Amino acid sequence: MTQIGTAIIGAGLAGLACATALRESGQSTVVFDKSRGVGGRLSTRRAEGDLRFDHGAQFVTARTHGFAALLRESEAAGQAAAWKDSGDAERIVGVPGMNAIAKHMATGLDIRLGVTVTAVERAPIGWRIDTDRGTWTCERLVVAVPAPQAKVLLAEEKPLVQEIAAVRMAPCLALMATFEEDVPVPFCTRRDPQDDLDWIALNSSKPGRDGAQTWVAHAAPDWSRKNLEETPEEIAALMLPMLCDRLGIHPTSARHVAAHRWRFARVTTALGAPFLRDGSGKLYAGGDWCLGARAENAWESGDAIARDILGLA
Template identity: 50%
Template sequence: MAPRDSGILQGEKTDSQGAGKLGALLMSCSKILIIGSGITGLSCAGKLADAGLNVMVLDKGRGVGGRLATKRTRCGRQFDHGAQYVTARAPNFHAVLRSMRAAATVDVWEAGAPEPHFVGVPGMSGLPKHLVTGLDVSQNTTVETVGARDGGWTVTTQTDSLAASHVVVTTPAPQITPLIGVDHPLTRRLLSVEMAPCLTLMAAFKDGQPIPFTSKRMPQQPLSWIAYNSSKPSRLSQGCWVAQASVDWSVENLERDNAELAELMLPMLCAQIGADPSAAQYVAAHRWRYARSTSPLGEPFLRDNSRTLYLGGDWCIGPRVEAGWISGRAIADDILKRI
């Protein structure tokens, strides 16, 4: 495992005497399991690991990052088909992005926006790949249940049962109840959270096609966001566009298969960029069933009465990558405070 660069920012470190006492306590702690390797899971795991805790991240996917995702095709095309960019309002998160930019895993996309749009390099997945360095991550691991046991928790996967002193669940809110059970007290708190889907089109065109804009937001249109993906820094392929549907259109068409979605969305994209649909060399659709928190919880995380089960994610605060990072850090702070 590669060593971690410290993710602790100025003002977050304890004094040397306190750190020594904390270190002795941490050595006696059982493993902390974090379910989900999106921005919330990685930001939480990173701070806990930097403090010396025994942390493992479990994720059902083949790659880390959740919606900070990059699709690479066999023909060499590349698309950021999830989160399009990251903005920072909190000073600590802005400092994290600056450090990533210094490490050449994040850069600024000059898209004409009033605030900097940070993007991963060479794709959006570059951002979570930076955060995961040195962490213990088990991928292709589907968690089925989280159950209480004497003094801790048992996390059951499709192949194993793992013991933990603490469990942090960072999946989308609608996916949590099947893990913790409908009778768990926190399940009722999740009922107020609403999340909306997002359907995404990826299309690549022959050279010479028009590029009328870098990005375009159209909240009232079926395609509410269109971006020339190849205009982002360090992108490896040209002619690549990403279009994301509005909440209403996504809800209405959520259960269509991907081939049908691509067939419906391509003409809408071409109408906006002035391209001929027959000039498309690659077309595909992707379904994000839980993409946007339309009615967030209103607090950074939930914690059960044992104070060792935590639920968090961007659904706690709002539909921004930074919200997920804040949630993960807040959980880590609470765990460290209570040890």
């Protein structure tokens, strides 16, 4: 069993923001994530022929100085840029994929990828963390996963679980598609809350994406809920004709089609505080669900946890 200072579960923006601030203050920190890469919902799917699709968060915006500074740093490193074609210069995207912003943050951090935390339990000093790759102990634990998953991991921590129970998150089904030939482009982005496809983006219009046209579409929450348990293949088969209809083209011209199920995609009711902490100060929970539906909210939550741990709050 290996003893660590602060263990963070989740290498999304919240976990990475927390780890970055702790590392800057010299604290020993290890981040665990079940995925093969960092970024969580700030994610990029690669497909045959070097195709890349941002199937989660589409762009980020900054309202706080701290997050704006991070984006400026990422831009200076060539890992982020303004998405001017979207018609809104405030929209910043990772380059060459959304996950580049997370990769930039992850530089120099101790991150264990492909490790699923199965249970956490109070130990004589701190916490015991059971994973599918072994057991660790840590003095302090930060749980930075979506609220419904935090509730499961922290099932024994009744007061925290009660507070998390108020949070609501909506699902989102995502379609990724490319066509035999480039299609006439009616728009680079289209948001329509009344449509079953409430977001469509010409992914390849983002800066730093060369090659074939790639499209990403997101289904609205109600439609996503209704079709959530279909297989990815069935979801793709249902969503492709919807996308083609909005683009005015025929579905048979599709070359690559895939779907992704985001079970906990966007926060609809947030906690209303930057994080949760138990009485001992040895357990924190955070993520976008504390403050809102935007990626910046996740960053704010993780950064606020670190500041609290460091006594800077």
